[in-house]
Amino acid sequence: MNKVNPKVLLQSKWTKLSIENREKHFVITQVEFDEQKNVIECLITAVINNNEYAINWRDLKEPKLWRFGWQ
Numbered sequence: 001m002n003k004v005n006p007k008v009l010l011q012s013k014w015t016k017l018s019i020e021n022r023e024k025h026f027v028i029t030q031v032e033f034d035e036q037k038n039v040i041e042c043l044i045t046a047v048i049n050n051n052e053y054a055i056n057w058r059d060l061k062e063p064k065l066w067r068f069g070w071q
Helices: 057-061
Strands: 013-020 023-033 039-046 052-054 066-068
Touching: 057 066
Parallel strands: none
Antiparallel strands: 013 023, 013 066, 023 039, 039 052
């Protein structure tokens, strides 16, 4: 399981293991928190074409889907 700290998500780099549309490397570009400092929205951007996607930040913990850093 990947360790993911919501406080340092912004600008972190990720590699998606199942490549679609040549999109493999991503950067977290936006993280929104509520009053209790819980993540309510997370946007990830593909480096190759700047497509943005809303994701559940907890999905980044799954090592079968994501790896931390660009690999």
